[in-house]
Amino acid sequence: MPETAELRSQRTETQEDDPIELLYSRGLTDGLPVVPPTEARVKRMLEATDRDPQELIGTIGPNYGRATIEKIAINAVMAGCHPSYFPTVLAVVEAACEDQFCIHGINVTTFSASPMIIINGPIRQQIGVNCGHNAMGHGFRANATIGRALRLIIINIGGAKPHEITKATMGHPAQYTFCVGENEEESPWEPLHVERGFRADQSTVTLFGGHSPLQINDHASRNAEQLALSLGWTMAGLWNHKNFPLFSDTVLVVCPEHAKTFKQDGWSKNDLRQFLYEKIRRPLRELRPGVNGGEGAGVSMLRTDAKKDREPATDDTLFPKFPKPENITIIVAGGTAGRFSAAVQGWAGGNAGSKITTKVI
Amino acid sequence: MFLDPTDKVERSQKVFAPRLDTLQGKTVGLLDISKSKGAFFLDRVEEILRQQYGVKDVLRRMKPTVTRPAPQPIKNELQEKCDAVIEALSD
Numbered sequence: 151m152p153e154t155a156e157l158r159s160q161r162t163e164t165q166e167d168d169p170i171e172l173l174y175s176r177g178l179t180d181g182l183p184v185v186p187p188t189e190a191r192v193k194r195m196l197e198a199t200d201r202d203p204q205e206l207i208g209t210i211g212p213n214y215g216r217a218t219i220e221k222i223a224i225n226a227v228m229a230g231c232h233p234s235y236f237p238t239v240l241a242v243v244e245a246a247c248e249d250q251f252c253i254h255g256i257n258v259t260t261f262s263a264s265p266m267i268i269i270n271g272p273i274r275q276q277i278g279v280n281c282g283h284n285a286m287g288h289g290f291r292a293n294a295t296i297g298r299a300l301r302l303i304i305i306n307i308g309g310a311k312p313h314e315i316t317k318a319t320m321g322h323p324a325q326y327t328f329c330v331g332e333n334e335e336e337s338p339w340e341p342l343h344v345e346r347g348f349r350a351d352q353s354t355v356t357l358f359g360g361h362s363p364l365q366i367n368d369h370a371s372r373n374a375e376q377l378a379l380s381l382g383w384t385m386a387g388l389w390n391h392k393n394f395p396l397f398s399d400t401v402l403v404v405c406p407e408h409a410k411t412f413k414q415d416g417w418s419k420n421d422l423r424q425f426l427y428e429k430i431r432r433p434l435r436e437l438r439p440g441v442n443g444g445e446g447a448g449v450s451m452l453r454t455d456a457k458k459d460r461e462p463a464t465d466d467t468l469f470p471k472f473p474k475p476e477n478i479t480i481i482v483a484g485g486t487a488g489r490f491s492a493a494v495q496g497w498a499g500g501n502a503g504s505k506i507t508t509k510v511i
Numbered sequence: 512m513f514l515d516p517t518d519k520v521e522r523s524q525k526v527f528a529p530r531l532d533t534l535q536g537k538t539v540g541l542l543d544i545s546k547s548k549g550a551f552f553l554d555r556v557e558e559i560l561r562q563q564y565g566v567k568d569v570l571r572r573m574k575p576t577v578t579r580p581a582p583q584p585i586k587n588e589l590q591e592k593c594d595a596v597i598e599a600l601s602d
Contacts, residue, residue, distance in 0.1 A: 161513070178516055186513045187516060188512060215518030217518075502575075
């Protein structure tokens with residue numbers, strides 16, 4: 151931060167209280183203890199940037215609180231971030247504040263959506279982002295605290311507290327933190343940020359409004375087609391087994407061993423996306439309400455069906471699970487042993503929901 | 512000592528509109544938030560409002576998407592033309 155800059159946040163004296171308990175009592179945590187944001191700690195965090203602490207990055211719904219550099223730093227301290235993570239946290243908040251990401255809706259939907267953060271580029275090694283074994287799990291400070299910083303910002307600046315304005319029906323543990331680095335070194339494909347128009351030597355964060363990951367086992371398939379069918383038919387249950395087509399995006403996290411199988415058969419990411427779009431289909435007769443369950447086919451499909459200017463669907467009409475191939479985002483992450491990939495189901499997508507958003511760090 | 516992590520920007524004080532004594536002869540807005548079956552639910556609400564409560568007029572509006580707040584023009588219109596507004600959360 152500039153040497154002349156001053157911090158403007160209100161100070162609370164805590165000599166007689168345990169500061170951790172005081173922060174709990176004021177409803178300023180995610181349920182876990184936080185690091186007390188002392189002035190010294192916040193200033194150390196701010197030393198990681200030349201930007202003015204009062205610069206506004208954006209506002210966070212539902213309360214549209216102002217996410218200034220200073221407020222972001224305070225929450226990053228509370229989350230346990232090392233100052234070297236701060237530029238990444240700022241990029242995460244910039245992405246979250248983009249209108250197309252629709253953080254307001256993500257924070258208040260009953261669906262239990264939460265931002266998934268994907269980190270690409272050299273920053274991964276520089277600050278120790280885990281991309282390998284346990285890539286989406288515990289054990290690494292950068293992953294744990296960068297994701298948690300965004301959660302605390304959502305709570306403390308956005309005002310999204312459960313039982314108050316946040317009414318997620320179920321919630322999930324990844325709401326505490328959901329930050330993964332792409333294992334670019336084990337990927338046969340170009341990494342996500344390059345695919346999205348950035349240079350390989352740039353570092354980026356990509357935000358995806360989604361739910362918890364669903365792990366998909368396939369230890370048997372030895373060719374790309376068999377493996378893709380395993381992944382796809384497991385993903386066919388996302389949202390509900392009758393949500394054909396989905397009205398959201400999906401992130402498919404391919405483990406390195408599965409990625410090798412696709413590489414061996416020369417499949418590109420687009421080949422995999424196109425295959426899933428074409429093969430994972432079910433006839434309308436199986437998607438009717440009351441057939442193996444009360445839920446009917448996807449809302450978007452029924453609306454399409456109702457349009458008079460289109461060919462009406464018959465019971466034999468096959469509907470795809472994925473609305474378009476490009477609704478599937480593919481990354482590689484995880485350890486080099488084990489044939490477990492994962493799918494992260496998205497919240498409502500497109501113009502009526504949240505669009506995947508990337509920012510340079 | 513710790514620094515406040517929340518946004519303490521001054522906000523305009525929200526004041527509730529005056530409560531209505533009766534719905535008789537009033538105009539009521541019904542805002543469909545664009546979830547499935549919203550129209551089904553609000554059709555019944557409108558019927559009850561007209562038949563049992565004698566409202567003069569019902570103004571039906573719909574958000575373009577469930578995921579975002581209502582556009583300002585819709586909010587302005589409901590505020591200007593209605594004595595009361597009911598926002599539907601359906602599914």
